[in-house]
Amino acid sequence: MTDSLQSWDYLEGLQGVELQKLYKSPPSALAIFRKLLSGLSKHFVMSMLYCPRPTPLTEFELMVKASRAKDRQMALDQLRRYHIVRETTLKSGKALSLVPDFARSLRRVLGGGGSGYTFGQVFSPPASQAVSVDDLDDYARQQWEGILGYMVGSSNLAELQQPGEELAPPSSSVIELLKAGSLVTVQGTVSRGQIPTITKDGFAFVLKDVSTQIWALLFLYVDNCDAFDMEKIEVLSFIFFVASLELGLAYSISTLTTKEKQMLQDLLGLGIIYQPDSNATFFYPTRLATTLTSSSTSAITTASQTLGSSLQPNSDLSAAHNTSPHQTPGSGFIIIETNFRLYAYTSSSLQIALLSLFIALRSRHPNMVTGKMTKQSVQRAIQVGITAEQIISYLSTHAHPQMKRYAAAELARNQARQIAINASSAGPNAEGATNAMLHLKVIPDTIMDQISLWQMERDRITSNAGFLLKDFTTNSEYQDVCRYADETGVLIWSDDKRRVFFVTRVEGVQSFIKERRVREQARMAF
Amino acid sequence: MKYAPPTMAMIEKIDKESSGAYVIERIDDRTCLVKENKADELKARVKTLMDKAMGVEDEEVADLDSDLD
Numbered sequence: 001m002t003d004s005l006q007s008w009d010y011l012e013g014l015q016g017v018e019l020q021k022l023y024k025s026p027p028s029a030l031a032i033f034r035k036l037l038s039g040l041s042k043h044f045v046m047s048m049l050y051c052p053r054p055t056p057l058t059e060f061e062l063m064v065k066a067s068r069a070k071d072r073q074m075a076l077d078q079l080r081r082y083h084i085v086r087e088t089t090l091k092s093g094k095a096l097s098l099v100p101d102f103a104r105s106l107r108r109v110l111g112g113g114g115s116g117y118t119f120g121q122v123f124s125p126p127a128s129q130a131v132s133v134d135d136l137d138d139y140a141r142q143q144w145e146g147i148l149g150y151m152v153g154s155s156n157l158a159e160l161q162q163p164g165e166e167l168a169p170p171s172s173s174v175i176e177l178l179k180a181g182s183l184v185t186v187q188g189t190v191s192r193g194q195i196p197t198i199t200k201d202g203f204a205f206v207l208k209d210v211s212t213q214i215w216a217l218l219f220l221y222v223d224n225c226d227a228f229d230m231e232k233i234e235v236l237s238f239i240f241f242v243a244s245l246e247l248g249l250a251y252s253i254s255t256l257t258t259k260e261k262q263m264l265q266d267l268l269g270l271g272i273i274y275q276p277d278s279n280a281t282f283f284y285p286t287r288l289a290t291t292l293t294s295s296s297t298s299a300i301t302t303a304s305q306t307l308g309s310s311l312q313p314n315s316d317l318s319a320a321h322n323t324s325p326h327q328t329p330g331s332g333f334i335i336i337e338t339n340f341r342l343y344a345y346t347s348s349s350l351q352i353a354l355l356s357l358f359i360a361l362r363s364r365h366p367n368m369v370t371g372k373m374t375k376q377s378v379q380r381a382i383q384v385g386i387t388a389e390q391i392i393s394y395l396s397t398h399a400h401p402q403m404k405r406y407a408a409a410e411l412a413r414n415q416a417r418q419i420a421i422n423a424s425s426a427g428p429n430a431e432g433a434t435n436a437m438l439h440l441k442v443i444p445d446t447i448m449d450q451i452s453l454w455q456m457e458r459d460r461i462t463s464n465a466g467f468l469l470k471d472f473t474t475n476s477e478y479q480d481v482c483r484y485a486d487e488t489g490v491l492i493w494s495d496d497k498r499r500v501f502f503v504t505r506v507e508g509v510q511s512f513i514k515e516r517r518v519r520e521q522a523r524m525a526f
Numbered sequence: 527m528k529y530a531p532p533t534m535a536m537i538e539k540i541d542k543e544s545s546g547a548y549v550i551e552r553i554d555d556r557t558c559l560v561k562e563n564k565a566d567e568l569k570a571r572v573k574t575l576m577d578k579a580m581g582v583e584d585e586e587v588a589d590l591d592s593d594l595d
Contacts, residue, residue, distance in 0.1 A: 460533055461572060463565045
């Protein structure tokens with residue numbers, strides 16, 4: 001399935017001039033450096049940051065082992081794509097240097113200086129209006145659950161819902177954003193009631209982690225900012241500014257521009273910002289904001305766990321079925337049997353609504369729902385875009401500890417059996433067989449195979465968006481360009497006999513072809 | 527797009543009936559280049575045609591379960 005959700009690749013689509021404008025803001029330069037660049041790209045940036053002269057390309061070759069030339073090429077391509085470096089020609093050959101705005105902003109972040117409010121003005125709210133981090137997490141979770149619940153149509157599961165479980169609907173601006181991003185389609189009128197229907201992209205969205213979800217919505221917001229009379233770069237700069245703030249601290253709105261105050265109101269609906277009331281002169285960033293540009297895996301995991309905890313089953317209720325002393329609340333609640341019956345120990349409306357996307361639910365109990373996975377229920381999900389891998393991944397991630405224990409015991413039995421077989425007939429084939437059996441399979445093979453077969457039955461065609469390159473004059477030109485495309489990770493398919501290949505991105509390949517032709521012409525002239 | 531050879535015949539049939547609205551170039555009997563905004567539509571039409579050819583009914587009765595139902 002083509003994933004059309006906006007991700008950080010969105011920034012690649014910005015023009016060089018727009019990116020240069022963005023880099024004028026230190027929080028933006030820091031965010032792109034932290035979140036977007038690979039480890040090697042960061043290393044190259046740091047090596048150039050305080051260097052007064054351009055760095056010759058040959059020096060980058062010395063920084064990386066010859067065996068890792070592909071990684072070096074990818075890192076340099078990444079810096080070029082985001083217009084972080086520019087190329088100059090020295091007497092000794094080509095050289096790279098950081099673009100001045102990016103370098104200035106990053107140096108300011110690292111060494112200080114510039115405006116005193118680059119990273120906001122901390123505000124001390126009156127004690128009566130101070131908010132704790134736990135309260136901020138609750139607020140962010142409620143807002144986010146409201147959005148996800150609206151998307152999966154939890155309101156349509158009234159017969160399976162219990163009183164008081166209804167999720168608060170999102171604001172009208174958020175609904176407009178979801179519609180603009182084709183994550184939901186809405187039928188009906190405001191006066192008679194509107195019914196949202198999740199789309200193929202919406203399916204993919206709800207199964208992503210919180211960080212990916214929030215960025216997808218923010219990039220949608222950036223894309224639709226024209227409607228609010230704002231510029232993309234202004235919006236992106238403000239989002240990166242908010243992301244650079246510290247959780248638990250209040251910030252004054254007096255240093256914000258009128259447009260930024262307007263954006264603040266939009267971010268309130270997403271749960272990224274908290275304000276005690278609309279007249280308050282300060283705001284708090286929530287955990288959703290402060291982990292937006294974090295490159296730390298643990299910080300993102302903490303955010304997902306904290307904010308996604310109520311996406312997990314009710315901890316009190318699932319605890320009753322938890323026989324493991326090491327079991328953490330909400331770490332798994334689904335039991336699926338080889339006869340396709342499913343038991344989910346949850347009372348979360350959101351989880352039940354999610355399950356109903358690919359399970360035919362049958363009954364609801366105080367702490368559990370039952371259902372059956374059928375060909376019809378799975379193919380209904382596949383028809384709207386959810387993939388077999390997503391379903392299997394969801395079931396594996398949320399498998400009940402009992403299933404995990406059973407799978408671990410089964411694995412241990414297989415290992416013991418294999419060791420005994422190896423001992424009696426040692427050989428390379430026996431080793432290979434052992435490795436094949438060493439995978440922990442939480443979901444029964446029957447279930448995984450059947451879901452995949454149901455998908456294959458419907459999905460006989462695979463498609464990729466991209467560019468077809470053909471009509472190469474010589475075989476060596478075809479081979480060189482195709483190899484370059486493969487090394488830079490954009491090659492999807494090739495046919496050496498016909499000298500054609502298909503790539504996801506064409507800009508780098510085009511530059512390579514041009515450079516190669518110039519080199520060839522120079523060689524011929526010589 | 528990549529698919530099994532029999533699917534190519536269906537794609538060609540649909541494309542011919544639509545006066546070449548989908549396919550830009552046929553590459554081989556498993557691969558072809560189609561207009562990006564027409565890919566999903568073409569997939570849906572192939573599915574409909576294939577279901578019709580194989581006699582698959584859209585609405586199947588869900589498996590009943592003696593215990594759950």
